[in-house]
Amino acid sequence: MEIPVIDMEKFGLREGSDNLIKLSECLDQAFTKTGCARLVNHGITTQQIENVYAGSSLFFNLPDELKKRYRFVGLEDSTVGYIGLGTERYGEKQDLHEGYLIRTAEDLPGKDLTAEDLPGKDLPAEDLPGKDLPAEDLPGKDLPGKDLVPGWRIATESLHTSLKILSSVILDALSLAIGKERDYLASLHHSEGDKKSFKLLRMAHYPPTNPDAAQTSIRFDEHCDFNTFTLLLQDNMGGLQGRDNDGNWFDLTPEPDSIILLAAQFIQFYSNEKYKALRHRVIIPEEEVKCRHSRYSIIYFVNADGHIPAWPTTATHLPQPPPNVQDHLMSVLVNPVN
Numbered sequence: 001m002e003i004p005v006i007d008m009e010k011f012g013l014r015e016g017s018d019n020l021i022k023l024s025e026c027l028d029q030a031f032t033k034t035g036c037a038r039l040v041n042h043g044i045t046t047q048q049i050e051n052v053y054a055g056s057s058l059f060f061n062l063p064d065e066l067k068k069r070y071r072f073v074g075l076e077d078s079t080v081g082y083i084g085l086g087t088e089r090y091g092e093k094q095d096l097h098e099g100y101l102i103r104t105a106e107d108l109p110g111k112d113l114t115a116e117d118l119p120g121k122d123l124p125a126e127d128l129p130g131k132d133l134p135a136e137d138l139p140g141k142d143l144p145g146k147d148l149v150p151g152w153r154i155a156t157e158s159l160h161t162s163l164k165i166l167s168s169v170i171l172d173a174l175s176l177a178i179g180k181e182r183d184y185l186a187s188l189h190h191s192e193g194d195k196k197s198f199k200l201l202r203m204a205h206y207p208p209t210n211p212d213a214a215q216t217s218i219r220f221d222e223h224c225d226f227n228t229f230t231l232l233l234q235d236n237m238g239g240l241q242g243r244d245n246d247g248n249w250f251d252l253t254p255e256p257d258s259i260i261l262l263a264a265q266f267i268q269f270y271s272n273e274k275y276k277a278l279r280h281r282v283i284i285p286e287e288e289v290k291c292r293h294s295r296y297s298i299i300y301f302v303n304a305d306g307h308i309p310a311w312p313t314t315a316t317h318l319p320q321p322p323p324n325v326q327d328h329l330m331s332v333l334v335n336p337v338n
């Protein structure tokens with residue numbers, strides 16, 4: 001399966017509407033054909049991405065008791081926090097991923113998480129989790145006794161800002177693609193960062209495993225996303241797959257600096273089913289060196305505001321009246337147990 005490549009530089013991102021029309025045509029083709037695209041020359045630098053992975057590596061390698069302090073408690077009370085290994089399950093198999101969900105970088109662990117918390121607090125900084133990274137890349141390099149993950153927040157904020165800019169261009173182009181005014185989707189996606197916002201950024205970690213684990217487990221079981229569209233960044237470990245219209249799985253292979261764009265449910269419903277949310281999953285790589293290695297990814301879920309109908313009131317194949325986005329999310333998301 002050939003994944004459509006969209007070169008964002010060609011459209012001069014923030015310029016004339018003519019370019020936006022061209023982008024909307026590319027998105028229309030990509031979403032109609034495959035439900036996904038590979039974005040290149042999107043303006044986000046390798047360094048921005050690597051810095052976030054470095055912080056993720058530092059955090060996810062902390063002991064469980066510490067990570068659980070930041071536990072996600074469910075969408076009703078809060079949309080943010082740490083989701084532990086095995087607390088989300090999408091199918092028969094055991095999911096092997098953990099993640100940290102945020103609305104803004106401020107939701108990441110703050111000054112309350114210091115070197116004092118670490119079991120190995122007397123160790124030199126280079127022996128702290130993430131020691132496989134060069135010392136100058138370590139977000140917590142100013143240890144000991146300081147805020148442990150300031151670099152994670154700073155790096156995440158920078159990446160998040162860039163992802164927001166990219167996503168607003170895509171929202172505008174998709175509005176045109178579904179035959180609406182340019183600002184149509186933006187007007188349904190106002191909220192950002194506040195308690196009501198369901199635009200979420202997830203830092204994900206897939207711990208090392210072994211080839212036999214694939215019998216009973218999977219890194220992330222198949223599903224489609226419930227938001228509008230998803231921007232997905234992955235390291236070079238591989239395993240991400242999408243499912244085509246005939247039910248066959250194809251690889252969404254990592255390529256340096258590219259971002260995978262996935263059509264999700266909201267755009268499926270609001271395009272009158274012209275676009276289909278892409279089913280996807282992350283498998284345990286067959287290649288032993290890869291499956292014995294951690295995998296990191298960053299996923300930006302662009303979602304409409306909580307009070308917006310989850311599907312149009314004109315959709316005849318769906319129950320009417322539609323629930324709002326917030327209630328719909330609550331009903332479909334697997335609520336982590338703890």
Ligand SMILES: O=C(O)CCC(=O)C(=O)O
Nearest residue numbers: 204220234240282297299
């Ligand atoms: O980590 C990945 O590559 C995929 C994760 C995913 O599909 C999700 O978080 O919805």
Ligand SMILES: [Fe+2]
Nearest residue numbers: 223224225280
């Ligand atoms: Fe997903």
